[in-house]
Amino acid sequence: MEFRKSLSNLLDSLKNDQEYSEQIVHWHTIPPKEADLVKLPSELDKRLKTTLQSRGITALYTHQDEAFQLAKNGSHFVAVTPTASGKTLCYNLPVLQQILNNENSRALYLFPTKALAQDQKSELNEIISEMGVQLNSYTYDGDTSPSIRQKVRKAGHIVITNPDMLHSAILPHHTKWVSLFENLKYIVIDELHIYRGIFGSHVANVIRRLKRICAFYGSNPQFICTSATIANPKELAETLTGTSMELISKNGAPSSKKHFIFYNPPVVNKPLNIRKSATLEVRKLAGQFLKNKIQTIVFARSRVRVEIILTYLQQLIKNELKQKSIRGYRGGYLPKQRREIEQGLRNGEVLGVVSTNALELGVDIGRLQVCIMTGYPGTIASAWQQAGRAGRRQGEAVIIMVASSSPLDQYIIQNPRYFFDQNPETAIINPENLVVLVDHLKCAAFELPFKDGDTFDGLELEDILQFLAEERVLYYNDHTYHWMNDSFPAHNISLRSASQENVIIIDQTNIAHVKVIGEMDRFSAMTLLHDEAIYLHQGVQFQVEKLDWEEKKAFVREVDVDYFTDANLAVQLKVLEEDLLQEKENTVYGFGDVTVQAMATIFKKIKFDTHENIGSGPIYLPEEELHTNAAWMSLHGNLKSKMSGKRLEESLIGAAHVLQHVGPLKVMCDPSDLHVIAQIKSVHNNKPTIFLYDRYPGGVGLAKKIYETMDSVLYEAINLLSQCPCLEGCPSCIGTESISNSIKNDTLLLLKSLKDESI
Incomplete structure (x- = not known):
């Protein structure tokens, strides 16, 4: 029987075997850290305390306790701690405590993706069912059936949704959500670092509209934000919500010993400085860990990369391990498949997973020991998010970043100090971007008329409202500006773009089920959606068969090609x-x-x-x-x-x-x-x-x-x-x-x- 190497044996091989050691540019070891714990708060509801104890939680990490105390004192706050540090309890504890104290209280949870919302809902519902109380937590997104929607509006204590749904389906129909807005105590914004650039600028204005409607119904909710590590979490949270924030940045969670290895594939063309494919090097490295039955996650940037690496690895271990012990995981998988893979990782049946950044956000996936990145993910924050997938439990963890020939990858790999010493990047938004602001003022005027002297969460509006009245977008009468169009404006405004004239992307792979899969502003469409362009959507490759510029429609079909x-x-x-x-x-x-x-x-x-x-x-x-x-x-x-x-x-x-x-x-x-x-x-x-x-x-x-x-x-x-x-x-x-x-x-x-x- 072949000797199976342990993780420490394999690390020795990487250090000493010339085949690997020559390509290792930097080896950074992060020592383990003990947990900083405090007793469960004495004021915690007995039912909630008993449930936590039955789940093995007999004390809180210091940052979770700080969050609970700040929430109790009525402060808005943002918690910034690494992946797998128990951020979920920073908002679930105060929210559940509030609803147990007053069953009329309501909370609104905003997650950037549906997958993350579903994952958080499962965990929340487990706690609720173990408490044995009548407390309703529902997701409200595009997949929510009409029959359940009414129930969510009337009886949802916790409504879990995304910014796009809040913008286009909840705020414009606020009269159907009276019980939510009258009793809204908490607004939770998870994965705050995602809200940057144009998307963040839009969402900041959606929050302004949300606060305006809350004020109309007499509520003044508290904001609880959580974020991965970025340079300016407090500033971003304050700009996004328009409220003064407390910052929780001292992490009380334990962490395992981590080895962070920068790996540069060998040069195959010296004059051009072109290196061996990162994909092939990833196959070789991941193969070593998987053959020795060490749970490993591989990140790749696109669906094509995921499928290629998955095929390589399945071929590599087909004589030693079951085919199903290595799985792919990306956007587009059904929730049932995702849960099955997550369960397999937890119980050890799945040894390896190859993923796009679908697994970068906080989905709990068990006991992975090794994380391999195929190329630099683009930001320091993303790289740490991916690295956090390994070593979520105690025990040693290894993170290997394999560089491609791209300038950014080469810069990061040659400058480890930049990566480790630098503050993660600054997330920038500009809610006052005039194009974005005017769009949301139209939406806000549709939701509730503006009166003379009204501000938009403190922003003076008189000039813009007068301009919209002159353009006959709004109707001015008796010191009030009213929306005067038949259609409601939110339908025509995408949170992912600043242009009002977007190109709609239509997938006609299955001619019997033609469907719209996305949209793009016209300026980007010129270079990304022209005829014959390869367009990536949620990691899937499509070829543009026809771009109808006049009608603003791009017709695409799924392909599998080895070029972009x-x-x-x-x-x-x-x-x-x-x-x-x-x-x-x-x-x-x-x-x-x-x-x-x-x-x-x-x-x-x-x-x-x-x-x-x-x-x-x-x-x-x-x-x-x-x-x-x-x-x-x-x-x-x-x-x-x-x-x-x-x-x-x-x-x-x-x-x-x-x-x-x-x-x-x-x-x-x-x-x-x-x-x-x-x-x-x-x-x-x-x-x-x-x-x-x-x-x-x-x-x-x-x-x-x-x-x-x-x-x-x-x-x-x-x-x-x-x-x-x-x-x-x-x-x-x-x-x-x-x-x-x-x-x-x-x-x-x-x-x-x-x-x-x-x-």
């Missing part, structure tokens, strides 16, 4: 107004309003892993215009005279490419939310300039943050470029294979000059 598409956008940018300016010796930093004219021209098909170009085609779409905010940096020092026009142009494009990867890292946004454009002679000031602009009408504050942290952004860009092991520039740093020998050095000189460093 990338469209070229011809962009012209003009500065409309300069709001902020910093002049230095070599450079000028600016921020202001800009207009961007964009036209999609051609698209390329790019093969996974190797990133080689395997085809291209034209795009026939009209020009679009976007009015937004931008930050910019212009060169006016010595470098301009030292470099010829061609060299300057090449290094400017190289620098823009580096900044396209570093910018989103600093402001915690999706790379597609922040665009970068270089101009060799800017129309604005006739200087070589790089602009970073928000890809949403009116902007959401990303460019403003870039302007405020420009030195830090340039510092990280210089770091990324200087530490790239290529000699002359490669796709992992300047974006293309070097055209001339000096381009990498020139780009470095340019970035240093922009940072105003001596060169």
Whole structure:
């Protein structure tokens, strides 16, 4: 019988076996931590106390107790502790205590995804049923049947929903929810860090509408927020809810010893600095743990990646383990399948799971010991969320991040101190974005008329209400603004976009069951939904068969291909107004309003892993215009005279490419939310300039943050470029294979000059 290695034996192999040890860039060990416990609060209802004790909870972690005390004192608060630290009890205890004290009390739980809502509902209902009390907790989402909806409205003590449902189905019909709004004591917002960028800006306005309706019915609920670790949880919670918050950040939960390993696949093409596929390295590493029956989770970025890695691993262990001991887990799986996999992980029948970030949020999945990430997830916060999936119980845990050849992956893997020492990213929202704000004022006016002098949670409205009245959107009579349209506005407003004219995405894979699967703003649709584009939705690949621009419809069909598409956008940018300016010796930093004219021209098909170009085609779409905010940096020092026009142009494009990867890292946004454009002679000031602009009408504050942290952004860009092991520039740093020998050095000189460093 073959000797089965323990986890510590395998860790020794990783350290000492040349096949692995040469690829390990950094090994970081986090020591175990004991729990900080306090007695169960004496004022806790006897039924609740008995139920907790029967579940083995005889004391609370310090952060859970702090949450209970703050809630009891009427404070709004945000709890920020790592994954698997028992955040659920931070809100369930005060809510259940309140309802047990007064059965008329109500609570509203907001979760960003349906899966998470279902998972939390199961846990809550278990506690309620063990207490043996008549307390109703219901989910209210798109899947809730009409017969149950009425019951939820009338008798739901705890209503579990998502922001989209609150916006389009609950607030516009508040007259059907009188018992909820009259008695609402708590509003719980879980996974706060998800509410950033345009989505967070929308949700902040939905919360303003919610508070307005609560005030109308005479209630003044308390906010309880929980979040993964981000740099500004208190600020985000206060901006999102419009209320002053207390911060709970001292974690009282125990944690196991964790090994965090940065693993860089070997280089297979030295001139281009292209590395061996991360997927193949993940297969090799995960295979080692699974063959030794060590429970492992593998994260991949897309459904295709999940299926490929799953197939690889099932082939690898087919002679040693049952096929069903390794499972996939992603969006689109039925709740029954999810529960079955979770149960299998808890009881040990399932040894390995390959998942998209569907498992990143707080679903409890048992005793995993190893977490392997296929590539950097995009933010430090996400990486820690995924890492938290391993070692949720006591015992050693291993987290391995396997880098791809992408610039961001290479930067993180070569800069472990940035990852471990840096505060996680700042989450940015801008509820005052005019496009977003006006949309929600229309919704609010439909829900309840505005009177002269009314504010929107403290925001002065007179000018906007007068404008809407002049545009005949609202009707002004007897000092009151009324909604005057037949249809109600929430139906036409998506919380995921700033544009009112969205393109609807229609899945016609099964021609007998054609269905709408999503929508996208027009500006994004140009590059992501053109004819023949590969569009990813919840990890599933679709090909766009036809984009009907006039009707704003994209018809897609599910495919399984080994490439993705990338469209070229011809962009012209003009500065409309300069709001902020910093002049230095070599450079000028600016921020202001800009207009961007964009036209999609051609698209390329790019093969996974190797990133080689395997085809291209034209795009026939009209020009679009976007009015937004931008930050910019212009060169006016010595470098301009030292470099010829061609060299300057090449290094400017190289620098823009580096900044396209570093910018989103600093402001915690999706790379597609922040665009970068270089101009060799800017129309604005006739200087070589790089602009970073928000890809949403009116902007959401990303460019403003870039302007405020420009030195830090340039510092990280210089770091990324200087530490790239290529000699002359490669796709992992300047974006293309070097055209001339000096381009990498020139780009470095340019970035240093922009940072105003001596060169």
